[in-house]
Amino acid sequence: MLLEIFSFSTLTANIDKSLHAWMAPWLAVVTELVIIGIVFLLFYAVLGLFLVYLERKVCAIIQNRIGPNRVGKWGLLQTVADFIKLITKELIPIRNADSFLFNLAPFIVIAASFMAMAAIPFAKGLHAIDLNIGIFYIIAVSSLGVVGILIAGWSSNSKYSLIGAMRSGAQIVSYELSVGLSLLAVVVFAGTMQLSAIVESQANGWWIFKGHIPALIAFIIYLIASTAEINRGPFDLAEAESELTAGFHTEYSGIKFAFFFLAEYINMFIVAAIAATMFFGGWMPFHIGHWDAFNRVMDYIPSVVWFFGKTFFIIYLIMWFKWTFPRLRIDQLLNLEWKYLLPLSLMNIVIIAFVVLMGWYFH
Numbered sequence: 001m002l003l004e005i006f007s008f009s010t011l012t013a014n015i016d017k018s019l020h021a022w023m024a025p026w027l028a029v030v031t032e033l034v035i036i037g038i039v040f041l042l043f044y045a046v047l048g049l050f051l052v053y054l055e056r057k058v059c060a061i062i063q064n065r066i067g068p069n070r071v072g073k074w075g076l077l078q079t080v081a082d083f084i085k086l087i088t089k090e091l092i093p094i095r096n097a098d099s100f101l102f103n104l105a106p107f108i109v110i111a112a113s114f115m116a117m118a119a120i121p122f123a124k125g126l127h128a129i130d131l132n133i134g135i136f137y138i139i140a141v142s143s144l145g146v147v148g149i150l151i152a153g154w155s156s157n158s159k160y161s162l163i164g165a166m167r168s169g170a171q172i173v174s175y176e177l178s179v180g181l182s183l184l185a186v187v188v189f190a191g192t193m194q195l196s197a198i199v200e201s202q203a204n205g206w207w208i209f210k211g212h213i214p215a216l217i218a219f220i221i222y223l224i225a226s227t228a229e230i231n232r233g234p235f236d237l238a239e240a241e242s243e244l245t246a247g248f249h250t251e252y253s254g255i256k257f258a259f260f261f262l263a264e265y266i267n268m269f270i271v272a273a274i275a276a277t278m279f280f281g282g283w284m285p286f287h288i289g290h291w292d293a294f295n296r297v298m299d300y301i302p303s304v305v306w307f308f309g310k311t312f313f314i315i316y317l318i319m320w321f322k323w324t325f326p327r328l329r330i331d332q333l334l335n336l337e338w339k340y341l342l343p344l345s346l347m348n349i350v351i352i353a354f355v356v357l358m359g360w361y362f363h
């Protein structure tokens with residue numbers, strides 16, 4: 001089967017076998033953890049720089065201009081230059097700030113996104129950890145990011161930072177409910193919380209199609225709520241420049257500011273990757289029922305290409321939102337969640353439970 005050709009399972013199993021043959025079992029495990037850590041650090045850094053460049057180009061296209069085009073070919077090295085500038089900037093100490101918490105906050109935000117990324121299956125056999133409660137784990141660890149934001153706002157000893165952090169806290173805690181219920185919709189369809197099993201359940205069709213209208217509604221709610229949860233426009237009230245200068249990270253400079261900036265883009269990748277995995281089959285090719293010839297052609301495309309193709313399509317949608325819609329007021333933002341999205345999510349999950357019970361979906 002072609003899917004097995006593009007599987008990383010054999011590669012990872014061979015690496016594991018080789019390490020255990022060369023060294024003691026405990027040292028082999030430690031070495032594997034170090035290798036995975038280094039790979040994730042490199043991926044995190046390169047992905048962050050690429051997403052910043054991509055957003056500037058997408059924004060430029062929407063606004064009918066060119067975007068970065070001077071540093072490197074097509075402006076590809078612009079974000080690298082910006083990163084070098086940030087890490088060489090002076091770290092300014094803030095008078096009367098709680099220095100321990102002030103310095104800790106960026107690491108909490110970064111650590112939360114690292115932990116969430118660990119459970120995402122990037123291709124067949126390519127994920128750091130395949131938990132049987134994968135979705136539950138991702139929802140749990142991703143919510144730790146708000147702790148870092150609240151600590152950053154409070155420890156800065158700035159009214160702008162504190163207001164931004166409080167807005168962000170209220171926003172994230174509110175929209176997490178709709179995000180969780182939207183993902184629960186697919187869990188009900190698939191009958192499992194294990195991400196690899198959810199992907200496998202879409203071998204004969206993605207849930208966005210197999211789940212009929214309720215699955216489509218769940219995806220739309222997820223897209224709106226997750227955009228709000230990661231503080232992206234038009235829900236970026238926590239960083240409203242016209243009111244709060246830069247919100248919760250107003251007092252941060254240099255590499256600490258870069259951590260917050262980077263975490264926002266990585267969180268965007270994570271929510272897009274989860275949407276691709278849950279609703280669009282993750283690394284699974286596009287198959288149509290018994291169209292064997294068509295399905296075989298689709299199988300020739302590597303699983304990692306399918307995954308990143310779907311993920312970057314959803315990232316484009318999230319970027320499109322930001323540069324198309326005006327920023328909401330705080331009352332409009334909370335009304336949208338509590339009066340519209342949450343009741344709709346609750347009704348939708350009841351309908352999905354009934355549909356699954358009656359078997360009225362494509363198996």
